[in-house]
Amino acid sequence: MKLVKLIANLGYGSRKQVTQLFRSGAITDANGEVLYADDQVAHADIRIDGEPLDPPPGLTLMLHKPVGVTCSTRDPGRIVNDLLPPRFRLRSPLLSSVGRLDRETSGLLLLTDDGALLHRIVAPKSRLAKVYDATLAQDLRGDEAALFASGTLLLESDTTPLAPAVLEVIDPRHARLTLTEGRYHQVRRMFAAVGNHVTALHRSRVGGLELGDLAAGQWRVLDEEELRRLFVG
Structure with missing residues (x-):
């Protein structure tokens, strides 16, 4: 791929604007030597205003x-x-x-x-685990872990039960929940289904x-x- 197209595709400007960057001498190699649009240079060796080029596609x-x-x-x-x-x-x-x-x-x-x-x-089918820390409005009642792990919990407006999820109680109003699916507002709806309300929610891990x-x-x-x-x- 030509350097003008490569750099434009990374968001540094239109092809016309990138061409102007070449003409102004803003695009150099790692040693500070000015590059030209038809040069063949490794991605890692390109600099714009002295800064390394952003990562290529696959970011x-x-x-x-x-x-x-x-x-x-x-x-x-x-x-x-x-x-x-x-x-x-x-x-x-x-x-x-x-x-x-x-x-x-x-x-x-x-x-x-x-x-x-x-x-x-x-x-x-990836079933990547996602871990959430939830702060609750009310104390846990004690049966949530068994219900969430059962694979039988059916949320309002859903037609299929949730996959089993793991609940770890941190303290009466704080819990860590590990899910392997990602339904709409799932964590909040799960706690709502047992009469509670999530006041703060944080995802700490994916896979x-x-x-x-x-x-x-x-x-x-x-x-x-x-x-x-x-x-x-």
Whole structure:
């Protein structure tokens, strides 16, 4: 792929704008030598204004989504894309969230431009474990763990029972729930089904990946080892 098209596809501007970057000398190699549009250079050796080029297609990010931010690109409020470099919105292929966390849920969110990977993660047969920490309005009554693990709980408006889920009681009003499916507002609806209300919800793990100490609003690129680990946990 020609350098102009490569750099334009990464969101740095239109092909015309990228051509202007070449003409201005803003695009160099790792040693600071000015590059030209027809040069053959490894992706890792390209610099724009002295900064390394963004990762090529196949990019997957882990982001700590804060409360108050939505995964929709059309929401009038604050959206996930606002937490990323503006040029990421212009990448081709597009960077998309892998599933969603609602506005009032924080925690681990994956984004990728790899359609095959996205499908593999969200496909029902993948059964990737997702771990949520829930703060509740009322004390747990004591039978929730058995009910959630039974595989018989039918949520309102659903036609099939939920797959078994694991509930760990942290204290009377805090619980950790591990799911292997991802129905609409599932955690909140599960607790509503037993007469409780979730006041705060945080996703800490997806598959074998944990959010760790990544601060709210921060993100980082996942490497190949981390992507392999995603399907191990």
